[in-house]
Amino acid sequence: MRKLTAYLLVVVAVVGLLAMGLGWESTQRLRVATTTSLYDTGLWSYLEPMFEEEYDVELDIKYAGTGIALEYGRRGDVDVIAVHSKSREEQFVADGYGVERVPFAYNYFVIVGPAGDPAGIKGMTPEDAFTQLSETGTASFVSRGDDSGTHGKEKAIWASAGYDYEDVRGTGAWYIEAGSGMGPTLLMTSEKQAYTLSDMGTFLAYKGDIDLVPIVDQGSILLNVYSVVACNPEMNSNVNYEMANNLVNFLTSPEIQELIGNYGTNQYGNSLFIPCADNEPIS
Amino acid sequence: MTELWDGFVKAIQLIISFDPDVMEAAGRSLWISATSCAISMLICLPLGSLIHFRNFPGKRLLVSVIQTLFSLPTVAVGLLVFVFISRAGPLGELGLLFTPAAIVVGQVILISPIMLGLIISALSGVDRAVTETATSLGATRVQAAIVNIREAKYSIVTALIMGFGRAISEVGLSLMVGGNIKGYTRTITTAISLETSKGELELAIALGMILIFIALVINIALHRLQRK
Numbered sequence: 001m002r003k004l005t006a007y008l009l010v011v012v013a014v015v016g017l018l019a020m021g022l023g024w025e026s027t028q029r030l031r032v033a034t035t036t037s038l039y040d041t042g043l044w045s046y047l048e049p050m051f052e053e054e055y056d057v058e059l060d061i062k063y064a065g066t067g068i069a070l071e072y073g074r075r076g077d078v079d080v081i082a083v084h085s086k087s088r089e090e091q092f093v094a095d096g097y098g099v100e101r102v103p104f105a106y107n108y109f110v111i112v113g114p115a116g117d118p119a120g121i122k123g124m125t126p127e128d129a130f131t132q133l134s135e136t137g138t139a140s141f142v143s144r145g146d147d148s149g150t151h152g153k154e155k156a157i158w159a160s161a162g163y164d165y166e167d168v169r170g171t172g173a174w175y176i177e178a179g180s181g182m183g184p185t186l187l188m189t190s191e192k193q194a195y196t197l198s199d200m201g202t203f204l205a206y207k208g209d210i211d212l213v214p215i216v217d218q219g220s221i222l223l224n225v226y227s228v229v230a231c232n233p234e235m236n237s238n239v240n241y242e243m244a245n246n247l248v249n250f251l252t253s254p255e256i257q258e259l260i261g262n263y264g265t266n267q268y269g270n271s272l273f274i275p276c277a278d279n280e281p282i283s
Numbered sequence: 284m285t286e287l288w289d290g291f292v293k294a295i296q297l298i299i300s301f302d303p304d305v306m307e308a309a310g311r312s313l314w315i316s317a318t319s320c321a322i323s324m325l326i327c328l329p330l331g332s333l334i335h336f337r338n339f340p341g342k343r344l345l346v347s348v349i350q351t352l353f354s355l356p357t358v359a360v361g362l363l364v365f366v367f368i369s370r371a372g373p374l375g376e377l378g379l380l381f382t383p384a385a386i387v388v389g390q391v392i393l394i395s396p397i398m399l400g401l402i403i404s405a406l407s408g409v410d411r412a413v414t415e416t417a418t419s420l421g422a423t424r425v426q427a428a429i430v431n432i433r434e435a436k437y438s439i440v441t442a443l444i445m446g447f448g449r450a451i452s453e454v455g456l457s458l459m460v461g462g463n464i465k466g467y468t469r470t471i472t473t474a475i476s477l478e479t480s481k482g483e484l485e486l487a488i489a490l491g492m493i494l495i496f497i498a499l500v501i502n503i504a505l506h507r508l509q510r511k
C-alpha cells in the first residue's frame with residue numbers, strides 16, 4: 001500500500017504543478033470574438049498591445065465568422081464581440097444578449113474577379129451582376145458559405161436581386177461554397193479565377209497574394225459597417241462587462257478612431273477602414 | 284515547389300534567430316502535449332493494469348471498444364469538450380473554454396484510449412511466470428503489477444511515443460477548444476492552420492518543419508529511455 005500512496009502523491013503533485021504552469025493565474029483577461037475580416041486585415045494585432053497597455057489586461061482574441069461569434073456571445077464564452085451584420089447584431093441586443101450595438105468603422109464590400117471579367121459584369125449594380133452570374137452559369141462564384149457577415153451580405157444581395165437563396169445554391173457547379181474565412185476564400189477564388197464578394201479591407205490586405213481585381217464596387221447595398229457589442233452580464237454573470245465597456249470606449253475614442261482611419265495606408269497604400277463612431281453611415 | 288525549399292530555409296532562420304512568436308508557440312505545443320501525456324499516463328497505467336489483471340465479463344468487448352476509440356476524430360473530441368466546458372454547458376462554471384487547460388482536457392480524452400490499449404497489450408506480452416514468481420515471493424497484487432510494468436517498459440514507452448505523437452500533431456481539437464488565441468492558446472499546429480489560411484505558405488511550411496524537428500528530439504530522448 002505504501003507504493004500506492006506514494007503513487008497517488010506523485011499524481012497529485014504532478015497534476016498540481018502542471019495546472020499551475022498552465023496558467024490558472026489571476027491576470028485579468030478580456031475575451032473578444034471578432035469577425036475574420038477584422039482579424040485577417042491585421043487591425044486587431046495593431047490595436048491589441050495599445051489596449052492591453054492602457055488597461056493592464058490580456059486581450060484574448062478569437063477570430064470567427066459573425067454567426068459563430070454571436071453564438072459564443074449567447075453562450076457566455078466571450079465578453080464582447082466585434083462583427084458586421086446590422087440586423088443580427090440588433091437581434092442579439094433585442095434578445096438581451098448584447099448591451100448596445102456601437103458602430104465604430106465601415107468600408108464597402110466589393111465583388112472581385114479575374115481582370116478579364118469573363119462574365120462581363122463590370123459597371124453593373126451588385127444585383128444585376130449576381131443575376132448575370134447566375135443566368136450565364138459559366139463563370140464560378142465562390143461563396144463564403146459559413147454564415148458570416150459577408151455571407152449574410154451575399155444573401156441580402158441575392159434577395160435584393162429577386163432570388164431565393166436556397167434556389168441559387170442548387171443551380172449548379174458554378175456556385176461554390178467555401179465554408180472558410182475571407183482570406184482563404186479569396187485565395188480559393190484566385191486559384192479558380194472565379195468571382196467572390198469580399199470586404200474591401202481583406203481584399204486590400206490580400207491583394208499582393210492573389211490574382212483578382214475589383215469588378216463591382218458601386219451600390220448602396222455594399223456598405224459594410226463594423227460594430228462592437230458588449231455582452232450582457234445579466235444573461236451570463238461571468239461576463240467582464242466593465243472591461244468590455246472599456247474596449248467599446250477605446251474603439252470609439254478620438255485617438256483610436258484616427259488610428260483606425262489611417263490603418264493600412266503605409267502597408268497597403270489605402271486606408272482599410274473609415275472610422276464612424278457616433279456617425280453611422282446610412283445606405 | 285519552391286515553397287518547400289524556401290520554407291526549409293525559413294525554418295532554419297526562425298530556429299537560429301529564436302523568433303519569439305515561433306519559440307512561444309513551439310514551447311506551448313510541447314508543454315501542452317507533455318502535460319496531456321503525463322496525465323494520460325497517470326490514468327492509463329493503473330487503469331490498464333486493472334483491466335489486464337482482473338477477469339470480468341465483457342473484458343474482450345471493453346478492449347475492442349478501447350481499440351475502436353484509437354480512431355476518435357479530433358474535431359469530435361473538440362466538439363464534445365466544447366459542449367461540456369462552454370459557459371452554457373454543465374462544466375461552464377470552471378471557465379475553461381479557450382484556455383490551454385481546455386486543450387489538455389481534450390488531448391487527454393483523445394490519447395488515453397491509445398495509451399490504454401497499448402499498455403494493455405504491452406502487459407499481455409509479459410510472461411505469466413513473472414507474476415507467478417512475484418506472488419510466490421510474497422508480492423501483493425500492486426507489487427506484482429509494478430514488476431510486470433517494469434518488464435513491459437519498452438512497449439509502454441512506445442505507448443507514450445504514440446500518445447505524444449497524436450497529441451502534438453492534432454489541430455482540430457486545439458482550434459475548437461483553444462481558440463488559437465495569439466500568445467495564449469496558439470500552438471504550432473494551429474499557427475500552421477492560420478498561416479496557411481493567410482496564404483503565408485513558407486511560414487506554414489517552416490512551422491511544420493519545426494514541429495517535426497521537435498518530434499524528432501522527443502523521440503530520440505524517449506528511445507534512450509526505452510533502452511535503459
